[in-house]
Amino acid sequence: MFWIKVKRIIRAGFFSFWRNGFISLSSILVMIVTLFVIGSVIFSSVVLKTTLDQLRDKVDINVYFITSAKEDDILAMKKNLEQLPEVLPPVEYVSREDELANFKKRHENDQFTLQALEELGENPLGATLNIKAKDPSNYESIARYIDSKTSEAVSNSIIDKVNYYQNKDAIDRLTKIINSANSLGLILTLFLVAISILITFNTIRLVIYMSRDEISVMRLVGASDRYIRGPFFVAGAIYGFLSAIVTLLIFYPVTLWLGGATANFFVGLNIFNYYTENFGEIFLIIVGSGVLIGSISSYLAVRKYLRV
Amino acid sequence: MIHFDDVSKTYPDDSTALEEVSFVIEPKEFVSIVGHSGAGKTTLLKMFLGEEKPTKGKIFYEGVDISTLNKKEMDLFRRKIGVVFQDFRLIPNKNVYENIAFAMEAAGRTDEEIEADVPHVLDLVDLGKKIWNFPNELSGGEKQRVSIARAIVNQPDVIIADEPTGNLDPLNTFDIVQILKKINDLGTTVILTTHNKGVIDSLKKRVITMENGRIIRDDQQGKYVI
Numbered sequence: 040m041f042w043i044k045v046k047r048i049i050r051a052g053f054f055s056f057w058r059n060g061f062i063s064l065s066s067i068l069v070m071i072v073t074l075f076v077i078g079s080v081i082f083s084s085v086v087l088k089t090t091l092d093q094l095r096d097k098v099d100i101n102v103y104f105i106t107s108a109k110e111d112d113i114l115a116m117k118k119n120l121e122q123l124p125e126v127l128p129p130v131e132y133v134s135r136e137d138e139l140a141n142f143k144k145r146h147e148n149d150q151f152t153l154q155a156l157e158e159l160g161e162n163p164l165g166a167t168l169n170i171k172a173k174d175p176s177n178y179e180s181i182a183r184y185i186d187s188k189t190s191e192a193v194s195n196s197i198i199d200k201v202n203y204y205q206n207k208d209a210i211d212r213l214t215k216i217i218n219s220a221n222s223l224g225l226i227l228t229l230f231l232v233a234i235s236i237l238i239t240f241n242t243i244r245l246v247i248y249m250s251r252d253e254i255s256v257m258r259l260v261g262a263s264d265r266y267i268r269g270p271f272f273v274a275g276a277i278y279g280f281l282s283a284i285v286t287l288l289i290f291y292p293v294t295l296w297l298g299g300a301t302a303n304f305f306v307g308l309n310i311f312n313y314y315t316e317n318f319g320e321i322f323l324i325i326v327g328s329g330v331l332i333g334s335i336s337s338y339l340a341v342r343k344y345l346r347v
Numbered sequence: 348m349i350h351f352d353d354v355s356k357t358y359p360d361d362s363t364a365l366e367e368v369s370f371v372i373e374p375k376e377f378v379s380i381v382g383h384s385g386a387g388k389t390t391l392l393k394m395f396l397g398e399e400k401p402t403k404g405k406i407f408y409e410g411v412d413i414s415t416l417n418k419k420e421m422d423l424f425r426r427k428i429g430v431v432f433q434d435f436r437l438i439p440n441k442n443v444y445e446n447i448a449f450a451m452e453a454a455g456r457t458d459e460e461i462e463a464d465v466p467h468v469l470d471l472v473d474l475g476k477k478i479w480n481f482p483n484e485l486s487g488g489e490k491q492r493v494s495i496a497r498a499i500v501n502q503p504d505v506i507i508a509d510e511p512t513g514n515l516d517p518l519n520t521f522d523i524v525q526i527l528k529k530i531n532d533l534g535t536t537v538i539l540t541t542h543n544k545g546v547i548d549s550l551k552k553r554v555i556t557m558e559n560g561r562i563i564r565d566d567q568q569g570k571y572v573i
Contacts, residue, residue: 040455047452058440256436259396261426262453
């Protein structure tokens with residue numbers, strides 16, 4: 040009996056979807072808007088995240104060592120640093136020779152500087168460690184840790200200078216921007232999603248309002264609550280599913296069109312590539328939210344008319 | 348079978364719909380309830396169907412107080428009662444077959460029973476040819492016959508017909524009354540409310556007359572006297 044009921048409910052859901060053609064169409068259109076908002080939120084958060092990540096990636100602390108520092112000591116320090124919870128391993132080690140090669144390459148068109156270097160006879164450059172933090176707010180504590188190491192052994196310190204304090208302002212400002220961009224994005228997202236869900240919910244309530252006589256008849260022939268709700272639930276899920284498919288189709292040309300622009304503007308991120316590469320995930324999110332919003336709205340909306 | 352025991356209904360705004368109504372309906376009876384609009388006929392039926400609860404008094408069906416039924420028992424109870432409305436209340440996006448099949452599905456009948464019984468019951472109300480039509484393709488009289496077919500398809504113990512002829516012309520009215528009489532002859536209790544003097548006078552069955560929420564007459568072979 041259970042399966043017969045399930046079969047009947049699904050069939051009735053399909054029929055009511057098909058025969059209420061115009062109403063179904065308008066609900067689908069409204070849901071497409073909702074799902075489009077949800078999808079755009081996904082894309083914009085990806086764009087925001089990649090941009091911020093790239094900015095964050097450009098920030099680091101450089102520790103410059105004196106020229107007489109022994110490589111073993113520097114590597115020991117590198118190991119210590121990598122064990123700090125705030126530090127994002129690996130810490131990059133640039134030896135004196137590499138540093139010199141880099142310097143020469145940077146100034147290969149500058150004969151004057153190269154000549155001066157030659158006259159010095161020896162390599163004037165010290166080795167460096169480039170440290171990245173897991174979170175921009177951690178730079179301060181890392182810098183303090185390095186400072187404590189320096190003062191610990193003032194007499195035989197191998198550290199020449201730490202460039203954190205020159206960059207402090209820029210790092211602080213960036214930290215603030217990243218944090219506020221994240222929280223603003225979250226608030227905006229929740230707000231947009233909430234509004235569009237409410238609109239969809241209202242549309243579906245209107246659809247079911249038109250069926251209130253039907254529901255009261257079902258009630259009076261002794262149909263159980265679940266049996267009455269079932270077809271509306273199924274029709275709601277169908278609305279959601281079809282809207283999701285249409286939304287995904289719309290995103291194809293839209294991202295294709297925006298792809299080139301975003302790749303130029305936000306260094307290297309082409310949202311069309313992102314869309315095609317992560318299609319599975321986006322498909323699941325959009326179809327899942329469509330079906331959930333459609334079926335839950337219907338389920339809740341019918342409840343009102345079941346109190347006969 | 349059906350027993351209204353001193354039933355009153357007062358709404359929150361102090362208007363009284365029913366006042367101390369008591370009567371008994373025996374199995375296989377054909378009872379007409381007559382009265383002006385607002386006399387309390389529809390309220391009475393709604394209370395019997397459990398759509399509204401009495402403020403005072405009790406309603407018994409086969410010895411059971413229906414106010415004590417839970418949701419599930421109420422669904423089962425309603426399946427024993429067929430209802431016919433003045434405005435037909437057919438489901439507009441289902442065809443005739445599906446409208447009737449729906450009542451059987453709700454009662455948990457098998458697909459085989461549905462396929463066998465629906466054409467049969469439509470023949471009974473002489474609508475066999477319109478089985479695949481939708482309600483908006485039917486005349487008023489035809490709609491009401493579908494609605495009767497739906498009410499009787501689960502072989503209920505009681506048929507309630509609330510002003511079934513209110514929207515019909517005299518010829519269709521006569522047809523519908525004949526069908527109700529036939530159903531009653533086959534052994535189903537029928538409760539009919541109506542305004543129609545001609546219907547009551549031609550039936551020559553029991554008539555309960557109501558006024559301002561009270562029963563003022565109850566005649567075994569009644570006539571329409573208001």
